[in-house]
Each structure stands twice: as structure tokens, then as C-alpha cells.
Amino acid sequence: MSKFLELEGGYLVIALLVLLVTAFVSTRPFMSKGAFKKGMFWTSLVLVFFIGLHFKITTDRMNSVKEAFANNQTVICESRATRKVAQSVDIDKSREWLLEGDIFVSPNYSRPFHTARCIVK
Numbered sequence: 001m002s003k004f005l006e007l008e009g010g011y012l013v014i015a016l017l018v019l020l021v022t023a024f025v026s027t028r029p030f031m032s033k034g035a036f037k038k039g040m041f042w043t044s045l046v047l048v049f050f051i052g053l054h055f056k057i058t059t060d061r062m063n064s065v066k067e068a069f070a071n072n073q074t075v076i077c078e079s080r081a082t083r084k085v086a087q088s089v090d091i092d093k094s095r096e097w098l099l100e101g102d103i104f105v106s107p108n109y110s111r112p113f114h115t116a117r118c119i120v121k
Contacts, residue, residue, distance in 0.1 A: 003102075007116055008055050015047040062102060062115040069099055074121040077104065077113040089113065090121065 005012075019040065025031070026039035069075050075091045091097045091113065097106045104113040 003059070004055060007058055008051055011051050011054065015051060018047060019043060058116050061119065064120055065115045065118045066099060066102075068120040069093070069097075069104075075104070075118050076121050077118040079111070079113075091118070 022039045022043045023036065026035040065075050069091070072093055076088050077091055079087055079089050089109070091104050091106075095106065096108055097104050099115075102115045104115065104118070
């Protein structure tokens with residue numbers, strides 16, 4: 001559950017805002033009588049589907065990145081620290097990178113990288 005909240009927390013906040021807008025619009029006088037129930041049901045269903053799909057895709061990619069790293073393959077992670085020069089960092093075991101849980105760390109690099117923001121090269 002903590003991994004879900006870590007990965008999807010931002011999307012859950014956005015979904016809450018979408019539900020608040022849906023509730024506001026569907027309770028206006030110009031809307032039909034059952035608009036609130038229908039609107040909340042269908043909006044919730046769509047949001048649950050897409051957030052669940054995003055979580056599944058992200059965790060599958062994280063597992064493939066971990067497996068590739070364990071098999072000495074190179075992993076590419078996005079670097080948000082410098083947007084102009086090097087927008088990605090190549091990570092592999094030969095460059096002293098370690099995998100601690102879901103985080104790549106290195107004594108030679110000041111910033112850790114989450115496996116959710118990486119792909120296999």
C-alpha cells in the first residue's frame with residue numbers, strides 16, 4: 001500500500017479534485033435529477049481504472065529495470081537536476097551503482113534515482 005501511495009499520490013490528489021468538480025457541476029440546478037449519482041459513479045470508475053492501469057504499468061517497468069540491473073544490463077534514468085546538458089544518467093553495476101529497495105544510489109553521484117523513473121537501455 002505504501003508503494004501505491006508513493007507512486008500514485010499525485011494522481012490521487014488530481015482525482016480528488018476531478019471528483020470535487022464533478023460533484024459541483026452535477027449538483028447545479030440545470031442538471032437532471034440523477035446527475036450526481038451517475039456523474040460520481042462514472043467519473044470514479046474511469047479514475048480508478050486509469051490510476052490502477054498506471055500503477056500496473058509502472059510497477060511492471062520497475063520490475064523489469066530491477067531485473068535488468070541484476071543481470072548487469074545498463075539502465076537509463078531521467079535526471080531532473082540538469083535539464084540542459086545531461087537529461088539522463090546511465091546506471092550499471094560497473095559504475096558502482098547499488099540498488100537499495102527501489103532506489104539507485106552511488107557514492108560517485110550525489111543524487112539517488114527511483115526505479116519508477118528509469119528504463120532498460
